[in-house]
Amino acid sequence: MSLMQTAITTARRPTASASLDSDGTLHCAGVWKMANVPFLERQLAEVLGTASGQQIWEMSGVTSLDTAGAWLVRRSLSRLEQTGRRVELRGLRAEFEQLIRWISADDGESVARQPQKPGMIDQLGHAVWNASLQGLGFLSFVGESTLVLLRLLVNPRRIRWQPFFYNLKAAGLEAIPIVGLLSFLMGVVIAYQAAVQLRLYGVSVIIVEFVGIAILREIAPVITAIIVAGRSGSAYTAQIGTMKVTEEVNALRTIGIGPFELLVAPKVLALVVALPLLTAFADVTGVFGGMVVASTQLDVSFNAFLDRFKIVISSTNYLIGVGKAPVFAVIIAMIGCYHGLCVSNSAESVGRHTTVSVVQSIFVVIVLDALFSVLLDWMGIGLFVQ
Amino acid sequence: MSLDDKIPEPVIEIRHLTTRFGSAVIHDDISFTVLRGEIFAVVGASGSGKSTLLQEMIMLRRPESGSIHVLGKDLSAIGERESMELRRRLGVLFQHGALFSALTVAENIAVPLREHTQLSDEFIREIVGIKLGWVRLPANSAEKYPSQLSGGMLKRAALARAIALDPELVFLDEPTAGLDPASTAALDDLIRQLKSILGLTIVMVTHDLDSLWQVAGRVGVLGDGKLLQVGTMEELSRSDHPLVAEYFQGARGQAAKEQAWNRR
Numbered sequence: 001m002s003l004m005q006t007a008i009t010t011a012r013r014p015t016a017s018a019s020l021d022s023d024g025t026l027h028c029a030g031v032w033k034m035a036n037v038p039f040l041e042r043q044l045a046e047v048l049g050t051a052s053g054q055q056i057w058e059m060s061g062v063t064s065l066d067t068a069g070a071w072l073v074r075r076s077l078s079r080l081e082q083t084g085r086r087v088e089l090r091g092l093r094a095e096f097e098q099l100i101r102w103i104s105a106d107d108g109e110s111v112a113r114q115p116q117k118p119g120m121i122d123q124l125g126h127a128v129w130n131a132s133l134q135g136l137g138f139l140s141f142v143g144e145s146t147l148v149l150l151r152l153l154v155n156p157r158r159i160r161w162q163p164f165f166y167n168l169k170a171a172g173l174e175a176i177p178i179v180g181l182l183s184f185l186m187g188v189v190i191a192y193q194a195a196v197q198l199r200l201y202g203v204s205v206i207i208v209e210f211v212g213i214a215i216l217r218e219i220a221p222v223i224t225a226i227i228v229a230g231r232s233g234s235a236y237t238a239q240i241g242t243m244k245v246t247e248e249v250n251a252l253r254t255i256g257i258g259p260f261e262l263l264v265a266p267k268v269l270a271l272v273v274a275l276p277l278l279t280a281f282a283d284v285t286g287v288f289g290g291m292v293v294a295s296t297q298l299d300v301s302f303n304a305f306l307d308r309f310k311i312v313i314s315s316t317n318y319l320i321g322v323g324k325a326p327v328f329a330v331i332i333a334m335i336g337c338y339h340g341l342c343v344s345n346s347a348e349s350v351g352r353h354t355t356v357s358v359v360q361s362i363f364v365v366i367v368l369d370a371l372f373s374v375l376l377d378w379m380g381i382g383l384f385v386q
Numbered sequence: 387m388s389l390d391d392k393i394p395e396p397v398i399e400i401r402h403l404t405t406r407f408g409s410a411v412i413h414d415d416i417s418f419t420v421l422r423g424e425i426f427a428v429v430g431a432s433g434s435g436k437s438t439l440l441q442e443m444i445m446l447r448r449p450e451s452g453s454i455h456v457l458g459k460d461l462s463a464i465g466e467r468e469s470m471e472l473r474r475r476l477g478v479l480f481q482h483g484a485l486f487s488a489l490t491v492a493e494n495i496a497v498p499l500r501e502h503t504q505l506s507d508e509f510i511r512e513i514v515g516i517k518l519g520w521v522r523l524p525a526n527s528a529e530k531y532p533s534q535l536s537g538g539m540l541k542r543a544a545l546a547r548a549i550a551l552d553p554e555l556v557f558l559d560e561p562t563a564g565l566d567p568a569s570t571a572a573l574d575d576l577i578r579q580l581k582s583i584l585g586l587t588i589v590m591v592t593h594d595l596d597s598l599w600q601v602a603g604r605v606g607v608l609g610d611g612k613l614l615q616v617g618t619m620e621e622l623s624r625s626d627h628p629l630v631a632e633y634f635q636g637a638r639g640q641a642a643k644e645q646a647w648n649r650r
Binding site: 033034035037038041066067068071072075095098099102103344345346347348349 | 487488499502503504505506509512513516517519520531532533551552583584585
């Protein structure tokens with residue numbers, strides 16, 4: 001082993017090399033740049049593992065050096081020195097030397113030492129803490145907006161009518177086509193499923209009770225609330241969130257306009273008015289969908305359907321359905337506005353909160369609907385005419 | 387950064403550039419050259435097309451006519467692959483930082499490194515640390531998200547991302563806008579230092595007269611759709627072109643000039 005020569009060149013990129021000659025001098029040459037660094041790093045590790053004691057690196061062959069190359073040199077030197085070996089750099093161009101000096105050794109490693117990701121317990125703790133903070137935040141939001149709403153109800157002249165009517169139009173009027181269509185389709189679907197069974201037992205005319213109760217009590221209010229949560233709840237979050245990001249909310253505060261009064265209250269009030277109206281409209285189109293199926297599939301004519309409808313479907317069903325709507329409206333508007341105000345100062349957080357707001361409001365609407373069903377049953381508010 | 391770069395070669399060559407937005411002419415037959423290793427500043431009143439010019443140089447917008455050569459490549463005739471290679475050699479600092487808000491500062495700086503090199507994760511983290519050190523960001527800002535940073539820190543983090551790949555040519559869009567005087571001075575120093583050590587060529591768009599005196603080698607003044615004048619700050623401050631004079635010889639221009647002289 002008189003001549004220990006390890007030439008490092010790559011077939012793909014023969015532009016950089018580091019080779020050890022017989023007297024232990026490391027000859028570095030070529031382009032010591034980012035593209036070659038992974039390769040040089042591997043080769044240096046291999047070569048330097050065998051070397052010992054005093055080392056000389058002959059750098060005169062290096063034609064260019066960038067941050068990655070300089071850091072590779074610097075890092076190798078400090079690692080060798082840690083293991084008690086001394087390295088002398090020779091023939092380094094002045095500007096390269098300056099670059100290597102400029103890269104202070106602790107910079108790179110101080111960040112590398114930073115903990116990468118918190119542990120599982122840490123994350124769990126953060127999640128619980130954040131969830132409770134969010135819960136408290138929502139509670140205080142509900143409290144504050146209730147106060148503002150009560151104050152406005154006592155003194156209705158302070159209601160901002162322009163945003164109120166704008167929201168009434170955006171959340172109510174403009175939702176009519178989609179709510180009507182979807183409710184109609186739900187009516188068709190339910191009647192279709194029922195028709196198959198009812199024909200089997202020869203009690204086609206029961207379709208009236210079936211469609212009437214399902215649509216009026218459950219389907220119309222829930223489907224309307226879900227559509228409105230998707231259309232308007234998300235829009236509330238996005239609108240208020242964007243205003244948070246652009247500091248418009250802060251600007252309102254400094255001008256002396258409470259964001260609750262201008263941004264939250266009109267939305268809540270508008271939705272409380274719009275949602276019951278939309279639900280009533282959904283009742284009509286949903287029952288009509290059932291009628292269409294009844295007349296085509298079961299030979300129950302429109303007249304026969306409506307005659308029976310008047311007799312068997314009590315107005316309680318209608319009132320329960322429409323009565324749920326304002327509750328849903330408050331939930332949707334509150335959750336939408338709350339998440340809008342939760343947005344921190346980045347555009348990304350607007351998107352995240354919008355998604356969360358829609359998912360939460362649909363979730364709460366369905367949970368509340370289930371609670372309503374159980375509660376009304378307990379209270380003995382019946383399904384049929386008493 | 388090799389020895390044969392001593393003779394300045396053109397890094398950007400713009401010839402007879404014309405840009406229109408609908409019927410509005412933004413650039414009307416503009417020509418200029420940026421040489422390797424210089425700091426070239428583009429100034430002009432708001433709406434004079436500085437940012438549009440920048441967008442055209444970094445291949446985000448095509449001019450209506452005229453040619454732009456960047457690092458020897460003709461941008462109008464460049465292919466998909468060539469333009470990707472060219473982009474690796476450019477760094478851009480956007481006016482508002484344009485850091486990816488879903489990523490931490492360290493991850494932001496690492497994006498170009500991960501995308502374009504085969505370096506190991508550990509090595510990338512170390513390079514990120516070096517870049518953070520260069521732009522004077524404390525190590526604990528590495529794990530913060532852009533929304534948690536102040537305006538000055540955001541700019542510096544964005545600059546660190548722009549120089550992550552050691553580009554030959556760096557574009558700075560209003561680098562000092564919205565910064566406090568101390569941060570502005572620090573950024574000016576940093577830009578000069580990067581230029582001298584990495585041999586960068588820098589093209590900057592700015593309104594900051596102090597920065598222009600401190601940093602810029604040559605300055606091009608845009609106005610009325612034309613390039614009114616190109617020269618050093620001293621030449622421009624003595625210019626008799628009315629629009630140029632208005633820009634540089636007002637009270638603020640004079641104050642910046644005096645300050646620059648005093649510092650020498």
